[in-house]
Amino acid sequence: MRILLVEDTAGLAEAIREQLQDEGYAVDWVQRLGAADSCLQSTHYDLLLLDLMLPDGSGLSFLQQLRLSNTFLPVIIMTAKDQITDRISGLNAGADDYLVKPFDLDEMIARVAAVARRYSGNPNPNIVLGAIQVNLAEKTVYHAEQPVELTSREWAIFETFIHHPGQLLTRSRLEDALYAFGAEIESNTVEVYISRLRKKLGKGCIETVRGMGYRMLRR
Numbered sequence: 001m002r003i004l005l006v007e008d009t010a011g012l013a014e015a016i017r018e019q020l021q022d023e024g025y026a027v028d029w030v031q032r033l034g035a036a037d038s039c040l041q042s043t044h045y046d047l048l049l050l051d052l053m054l055p056d057g058s059g060l061s062f063l064q065q066l067r068l069s070n071t072f073l074p075v076i077i078m079t080a081k082d083q084i085t086d087r088i089s090g091l092n093a094g095a096d097d098y099l100v101k102p103f104d105l106d107e108m109i110a111r112v113a114a115v116a117r118r119y120s121g122n123p124n125p126n127i128v129l130g131a132i133q134v135n136l137a138e139k140t141v142y143h144a145e146q147p148v149e150l151t152s153r154e155w156a157i158f159e160t161f162i163h164h165p166g167q168l169l170t171r172s173r174l175e176d177a178l179y180a181f182g183a184e185i186e187s188n189t190v191e192v193y194i195s196r197l198r199k200k201l202g203k204g205c206i207e208t209v210r211g212m213g214y215r216m217l218r219r
Contacts (some may be wrong), residue, residue, distance in 0.1 A: 001046040001116060002026045002176045006036045007078065008054050012101075016049065019105045022141075024152040024159070026179055032056045037072075044176050046163070047072060047116060052079040052090070053175055058094050067094035074115045078103070079152055113137060120163040127162060129218055130159070132201055134162060142203075148200050158194045159217035161206070170213040190214075 003020060007013040008031040008143055017027045028043070030036050033056050039045070048066075052059035062126060062162050076097045077090045096115045099108060113152055117136060119124050125137035133142040139155060141148040160169065160177040174190045194214060207215045 001156065001165070002028070002044065003047045003049060003112070004036060004039055004043075004045045005029045005049045006033065006054065006059065007031065007049070007051045009051075015105065016108065018078060019109060023109055023148065024155045025112075026156065026177060033062045035060070036062070040071075040073070044173060046119075046160075046177075047074045047076065047112060049076050049078055049112075050095075052081060054076060058090060063093045063095060072119070073117050076108075076115060097101075098190055111136070120165075129165075129205070129216070136162065143201050150197075150200070154196055154200075157190070158201075162213075162218075166215065166218050168209055168213050168215045171196055174210060174214065 003025050005013060005016060005020075005027055005219060007016065007029070010031075013029050013031070017029050021028045028039055030044075031054070033054050036048075036050075040048075050059045050063060052151060054081045059077065059079075066073065075094065076099060077095045078099045078101060079086070079090070080101045082100045086197055090098050094207075096118070097111050099111065113125070113136060114123070117125060125135050127134045127136065134140070136159070141150060141158070146186070148211050152185070156177045157174055160174060169188045170192060174193075175185055178189065178193075196210075198206055207217055
């Protein structure tokens with residue numbers, strides 16, 4: 001899952017980014033709304049973590065404009081504003097959740113995962129795909145009742161399929177799930193991880209649609 005983090009306080013942003021990356025998420029961090037807008041125009045994101053008080057404007061106004069464009073991107077607000085009226089304003093502007101600073105990083109991870117599950121159409125963290133059983137909250141995978149160990153990048157690819165059940169995903173879409181800006185991407189990176197997932201979860205779990213992409217089968 002690829003996340004855009006918009007936060008102008010460097011120390012906090014670095015801590016958030018490190019925690020998210022430890023959980024296997026790809027994170028792009030910017031400090032201004034102008035840069036955030038450029039990122040959203042050029043890259044597919046699965047979630048936006050948005051500060052409200054930024055050097056070049058109001059995060060709340062930015063969110064309102066985002067929703068007016070009919071964008072369904074999940075958004076979690078992060079702010080020091082802790083009044084009930086502030087929370088109501090944020091949620092009414094289109095936020096999916098609201099974190100008051102300072103917040104616990106483990107709680108943030110849990111909220112990110114919960115919002116992502118809601119947008120995938122299944123708020124239940126327990127998912128069954130044939131012989132594959134997954135707990136998205138605990139990041140555990142079983143195949144034929146046997147535990148499967150996935151690396152962080154294998155999980156990033158796998159989770160992207162889980163959040164888009166039955167959908168055809170292009171190679172570039174899967175690359176977005178793996179890397180933040182500036183990371184080196186080799187031409188066969190996605191194919192390598194697809195091959196590894198097939199070895200661990202069964203050859204028939206992921207279908208290749210030649211020239212178009214990949215699809216995780218639901219059976």
